[in-house]
Amino acid sequence: MSSTTQILMTSATGRATGTLLSIRNVAKQFGKNVVLRDISLKVAEGEFLTILGESGSGKTTLLRIIAGFENASAGEVWMGEERLDSQPPYRRRVNTVFQSYALFPHLTVQQNVAYGLRVARKPEPEIAARVSEALDKVKMSAHAKSKPSEISGGQQQRVALARALVNRPRLLLLDEPLSALDANLRRQMQVELKSLQREVGISFIFVTHDQEEAMVMSDRIALLRSGELEQVATPREIYGRPATAYAAQFIGHTNLLKCEIRAGLVRCGSLAWPANLPDGVALFSLRPENIRVAAPDAALAGRVCAPGKVLQQAFQGATELLRVECKNGLVLVVRTPAGAGALDNVELEFSPDDAVLVRESPERI
Amino acid sequence: MFSRAYKAAISLPPLLWVASFLLLPYLLMFCYSFWSVSAAQTIVHSWNFANYRQLLWVDVYWQTLLRSMWIAARVTFFSLLLSFPLAYFLSFYAGARKDLLYQFVIIPLWVSYLVRAYAWKTILGSEGVLNTLLQYVHLTKHPLEFLLYSPFAVVLTLTHIYTPFAFLPIYAAMEHIPRNLVEASHDLGATPAQTFWKVIFPLSVPGVLAGATFAFVLSLGDFLAPLLLGGPSGIMISNIVVSLFGAAYNWPLGAAISLCMLVLVVSLLFFSERLEKKWSIS
Numbered sequence: 001m002s003s004t005t006q007i008l009m010t011s012a013t014g015r016a017t018g019t020l021l022s023i024r025n026v027a028k029q030f031g032k033n034v035v036l037r038d039i040s041l042k043v044a045e046g047e048f049l050t051i052l053g054e055s056g057s058g059k060t061t062l063l064r065i066i067a068g069f070e071n072a073s074a075g076e077v078w079m080g081e082e083r084l085d086s087q088p089p090y091r092r093r094v095n096t097v098f099q100s101y102a103l104f105p106h107l108t109v110q111q112n113v114a115y116g117l118r119v120a121r122k123p124e125p126e127i128a129a130r131v132s133e134a135l136d137k138v139k140m141s142a143h144a145k146s147k148p149s150e151i152s153g154g155q156q157q158r159v160a161l162a163r164a165l166v167n168r169p170r171l172l173l174l175d176e177p178l179s180a181l182d183a184n185l186r187r188q189m190q191v192e193l194k195s196l197q198r199e200v201g202i203s204f205i206f207v208t209h210d211q212e213e214a215m216v217m218s219d220r221i222a223l224l225r226s227g228e229l230e231q232v233a234t235p236r237e238i239y240g241r242p243a244t245a246y247a248a249q250f251i252g253h254t255n256l257l258k259c260e261i262r263a264g265l266v267r268c269g270s271l272a273w274p275a276n277l278p279d280g281v282a283l284f285s286l287r288p289e290n291i292r293v294a295a296p297d298a299a300l301a302g303r304v305c306a307p308g309k310v311l312q313q314a315f316q317g318a319t320e321l322l323r324v325e326c327k328n329g330l331v332l333v334v335r336t337p338a339g340a341g342a343l344d345n346v347e348l349e350f351s352p353d354d355a356v357l358v359r360e361s362p363e364r365i
Numbered sequence: 366m367f368s369r370a371y372k373a374a375i376s377l378p379p380l381l382w383v384a385s386f387l388l389l390p391y392l393l394m395f396c397y398s399f400w401s402v403s404a405a406q407t408i409v410h411s412w413n414f415a416n417y418r419q420l421l422w423v424d425v426y427w428q429t430l431l432r433s434m435w436i437a438a439r440v441t442f443f444s445l446l447l448s449f450p451l452a453y454f455l456s457f458y459a460g461a462r463k464d465l466l467y468q469f470v471i472i473p474l475w476v477s478y479l480v481r482a483y484a485w486k487t488i489l490g491s492e493g494v495l496n497t498l499l500q501y502v503h504l505t506k507h508p509l510e511f512l513l514y515s516p517f518a519v520v521l522t523l524t525h526i527y528t529p530f531a532f533l534p535i536y537a538a539m540e541h542i543p544r545n546l547v548e549a550s551h552d553l554g555a556t557p558a559q560t561f562w563k564v565i566f567p568l569s570v571p572g573v574l575a576g577a578t579f580a581f582v583l584s585l586g587d588f589l590a591p592l593l594l595g596g597p598s599g600i601m602i603s604n605i606v607v608s609l610f611g612a613a614y615n616w617p618l619g620a621a622i623s624l625c626m627l628v629l630v631v632s633l634l635f636f637s638e639r640l641e642k643k644w645s646i647s
Binding site for chain 2: 103
């Protein structure tokens with residue numbers, strides 16, 4: 001089950017750019033516990049790549065291997081022509097923003113930001129200029145003389161970011177940097193972080209378990225599950241064309257249809273549509289918003305239609321979420337624009353193009 | 366939540382204890398230090414500063430006090446020299462053996478002080494283990510006399526005894542340093558040596574101060590090690606106090622010296638706590 005990953009080398013602007021980091025067949029195990037299996041991934045210059053996964057998926061371990069805090073059990077990490085994984089963390093041109101920020105508690109904000117430049121023995125005037133520039137960029141100049149314990153979580157977050165960026169790394173690693181913030185601040189920081197990344201043009205590898213966050217911020221998402229890559233693609237592609245059942249379910253909501261294909265016809269309960277696929281059993285993902293409630297007997301050519309009975313109707317503001325039972329007991333979740341009132345018997349319809357064939361995601365230990 | 370009567374009832378025993386076994390004795394000592402002894406060997410309750418004057422003007426007293434401080438300073442230095450690297454190694458590099466090694470540091474504390482002091486006597490004596498060995502391998506012809514009954518023996522023994530006391534607070538401080546700070550330092554390009562001096566050492570300073578205070582205060586007041594191993598040249602101020610309260614029967618002078626030591630130690634504790642607070646991060 002090795003992950004064959006389709007690699008799109010496009011930056012935010014859609015312009016093809018060079019590879020900055022390449023992870024080649026990296027694996028990691030702690031004792032008998034396999035955390036990462038045969039991971040291959042490339043990160044382009046200036047790209048915002050998100051490693052998305054549930055807790056225990058190995059995403060933080062992968063980040064720590066890139067930073068140099070863990071050694072890979074197998075595989076290589078390259079940055080351009082330079083092999084990274086044989087070097088200690090302090091020689092890598094990679095900086096990390098830690099989940100808990102890891103600011104030095106005995107140093108002021110300013111001294112924290114200056115740390116990397118001081119240990120690199122840069123001349124003092126240069127340090128002063130770059131530190132104040134970095135603090136300006138994250139709007140923390142007013143707190144330059146404060147200790148980390150005297151500022152809020154969101155402010156500590158900005159300082160951690162400035163402390164990493166001031167060194168002008170080629171790659172910035174961010175380990176769930178927003179998870180400690182409350183929802184409002186979090187959304188605000190997502191936008192700020194993304195625009196900061198565009199501005200500085202440094203490649204970001206961002207680790208999160210929050211699929212919405214991943215969608216909002218990333219150029220590409222690498223979806224990790226139990227130590228293997230499920231899919232690496234742009235947010236639009238991973239949402240519209242999920243490769244696996246897991247990807248379809250983890251990113252957004254979906255209806256997973258277990259279908260039988262026979263003689264070019266896909267069948268699932270009372271639904272049927274033509275497809276040029278070999279005979280057998282297959283899984284299809286059908287997003288709730290791709291199913292429409294149609295006027296009765298208004299079937300359009302080329303669309304799949306099915307009558308159904310509404311079991312549940314949940315009003316969610318702009319949209320309503322329906323649970324509709326079709327014939328043969330098949331239940332579909334449907335998202336429709338918020339309508340006039342209660343629905344009972346409805347006619348559902350969707351385009352066969354929106355039913356995406358997905359691989360099964362077998363259980364892994 | 367609790368009634369006043371209940372609070373009073375539970376705080377009474379400790380208050381009584383402190384009053385009768387701490388405050389009262391100190392008060393008595395304070396009074397004694399201004400009294401004097403008559404020619405007929407009775408305590409005269411006449412208030413004057415004669416004892417304090419004697420402490421400052423009679424060479425043996427202030428010299429012994431200074432020497433005691435010098436011994437305590439050396440004990441502190443060597444205790445820190447031993448315990449800091451030990452604590453650093455245990456906290457950062459011992460891995461799975463950490464708990465076992467920690468126990469090895471603690472175990473000597475279970476052994477009686479006297480046993481440990483006597484052990485050094487058998488090691489350092491002229492017929493002792495060390496001298497026998499040195500003569501056996503023909504490094505020396507005669508037993509080395511300076512080994513026992515000397516300030517050297519006192520410093521050595523006290524260092525052995527008080528090193529765990531210096532170790533414990535340093536180790537505790539290091540255990541409290543979040544490990545991601547070390548990772549952050551490496552991440553920002555600092556070598557292990559730079560990380561040690563810029564992160565680990567500054568954050569363990571409060572522990573070092575506490576450990577140094579323990580070692581200094583405890584060894585300054587020690588009288589058994591100098592009694593057993595010090596000889597005439599290794600005598601410390603507490604030995605003088607002991608003899609003043611005993612054979613010499615000069616309680617007023619003994620009380621005056623004790624009070625001076627008390628003031629010294631309390632002010633030391635005060636300053637070290639101030640320093641610790643200044644260095645510690647909340």
